[in-house]
Amino acid sequence: MKEEEEERRMGETLQGMLRWGAALGISDSSAPMTTLTPPPHNLCIGQTLAVAYFPEAGGRGLASARDIIKGESILRVPKSALLTTQHLLQTDHSLSLAVHKHPYLSSSQLLCVCLLYEMGKRQDSLWHPYLSNLPRYYDTLATFNQFEMQAFQVDDAIWAAERAKSCAESEWQQAQLLMQELKFKSVLLTFKAWLWASATISSRTLHAPWDEAGCLCPVGDLFNYSAPGVELQDGENATSVRSMQSTSLCNSRTADEAGAEQSATSLQRLTDGGFEENLKAYCFYARKNYEKGEQVLLSYGTYTNLELLEYYGFLLNENPNDKVYIPLETSIYSSSSFPKELMYIHQNGKPSFALLCTLRLWATPPNERRSIGHLAYAGAQLSAKNEMSVMGLILEKSNAILRKLPTSIEEDNHILCGIDKIHDFHTLMEVHKLLSELGGDSCAFLESTGLRESLANNQFLPCKIRRSWYRWKLAVQWRVRYKKTLLDCISYCTRTIYFLQSKGTN
Numbered sequence: 001m002k003e004e005e006e007e008r009r010m011g012e013t014l015q016g017m018l019r020w021g022a023a024l025g026i027s028d029s030s031a032p033m034t035t036l037t038p039p040p041h042n043l044c045i046g047q048t049l050a051v052a053y054f055p056e057a058g059g060r061g062l063a064s065a066r067d068i069i070k071g072e073s074i075l076r077v078p079k080s081a082l083l084t085t086q087h088l089l090q091t092d093h094s095l096s097l098a099v100h101k102h103p104y105l106s107s108s109q110l111l112c113v114c115l116l117y118e119m120g121k122r123q124d125s126l127w128h129p130y131l132s133n134l135p136r137y138y139d140t141l142a143t144f145n146q147f148e149m150q151a152f153q154v155d156d157a158i159w160a161a162e163r164a165k166s167c168a169e170s171e172w173q174q175a176q177l178l179m180q181e182l183k184f185k186s187v188l189l190t191f192k193a194w195l196w197a198s199a200t201i202s203s204r205t206l207h208a209p210w211d212e213a214g215c216l217c218p219v220g221d222l223f224n225y226s227a228p229g230v231e232l233q234d235g236e237n238a239t240s241v242r243s244m245q246s247t248s249l250c251n252s253r254t255a256d257e258a259g260a261e262q263s264a265t266s267l268q269r270l271t272d273g274g275f276e277e278n279l280k281a282y283c284f285y286a287r288k289n290y291e292k293g294e295q296v297l298l299s300y301g302t303y304t305n306l307e308l309l310e311y312y313g314f315l316l317n318e319n320p321n322d323k324v325y326i327p328l329e330t331s332i333y334s335s336s337s338f339p340k341e342l343m344y345i346h347q348n349g350k351p352s353f354a355l356l357c358t359l360r361l362w363a364t365p366p367n368e369r370r371s372i373g374h375l376a377y378a379g380a381q382l383s384a385k386n387e388m389s390v391m392g393l394i395l396e397k398s399n400a401i402l403r404k405l406p407t408s409i410e411e412d413n414h415i416l417c418g419i420d421k422i423h424d425f426h427t428l429m430e431v432h433k434l435l436s437e438l439g440g441d442s443c444a445f446l447e448s449t450g451l452r453e454s455l456a457n458n459q460f461l462p463c464k465i466r467r468s469w470y471r472w473k474l475a476v477q478w479r480v481r482y483k484k485t486l487l488d489c490i491s492y493c494t495r496t497i498y499f500l501q502s503k504g505t506n
């Protein structure tokens, strides 16, 4: 009964946002936007899209309300409805005065401050109907606690989470003075509020040509993600692209990567969407045909699962852009001119082009590398013996990584099954019993959440523990996917070696 009531209330707030959006000119129509746009019927936006719930693919999202053809214009959000730093500074003199005294803050930090500033206005904010529909919690990497970070098991992932958190912390500290000058209420000054704002920005902003931090786009940010298909990837050279969000709070990319990113982003806008100066609106286009009722998805860019977790707080079991790096000796890296970032294992277990090419050269006597370099760079196998040493090395490295990890993929899957069962339990006693029997990380989960102590005071599972349980599940899902890639790689290398041996060639 309580859940039904909650659902009804959420439906009403959503309808309120859609009515508000329609009044501001957010529409599916390609006709000029006016405030005469008819009010939305139920959760529909014009005739084309409707807000719907997709439990297995992003939760709340946008469904097609009719058949849609690839390339059709499906949504327009006028610039006046976008929540941007520029808009707020132009319309709020005291905010503008205060912000100009802090030129050292980055554009993302400023957007965080502006978002919290608007939240502080409550009903008086122009965006109140939009803000009250934003998620209350996020599961981006910066929100992971120590236990949840350790659950990744893999150093690179633990470091990424630690870096995301410490970066958010230092950005928050730098912005404190400005937020105090703006007389933020104490609840908006907390690190928790900052994490919420920075996760909102990281997971929901769209690229804006006038601001590196991007813009918050009401209704346009309800599209869930589908990974760009191979048709958008520039072979091995595809780098991470961010069209949903242009910059991260902890962006550590190089200028070259940023350049590649920009050109790939423009490519994607042809089918997905972008800000159109002549229309003064954010315009979205269907990237494929959709049947009525299907979820309409957007490609935010090309991400590995770890990056999806860092910026968006979710991961994909089938992610064509996921990668596993295996550490190699410096002498190996320097055998080719490829950058390290291109030497990895694809999610399907196959070594990347650059990794194969580099290892083939490394397994060639140094005095012969020059003469056969052109063959290696063209992707050719150099000899059966050479190929077998390459496969042998990758196999050995993958096995070594797996051996060092504290649990096997079977144990992780067992833990995941247990974690999933928590969903059906409501009382703390039931959850405690399940976790005590589960073994593995679950004892550490009991410790980290203080669940044992909570038993005395609470009958039901507190929200904080539910959130932690969800992030723990994300970390375990991530490491399962990581191990599966390495196991698939081992099978691939083994099969190749057997094949070459059976041919008995050199």
Ligand SMILES: C[S@@+](CC[C@H](N)C(=O)[O-])C[C@H]1O[C@@H](n2cnc3c(N)ncnc32)[C@H](O)[C@@H]1O
Pocket: 056, 057, 058, 059, 060, 061, 135, 203, 204, 221, 222, 223, 224, 225, 226, 311, 312, 313, 314, 315
């Ligand atoms: C731009 S919002 C999309 C709308 C969002 N579902 C909502 O309810 O407001 C991006 C967020 O949606 C969720 N999301 C998007 N695509 C997803 C997917 N394919 N699988 C799981 N979660 C997804 C993630 O939480 C992500 O941070």
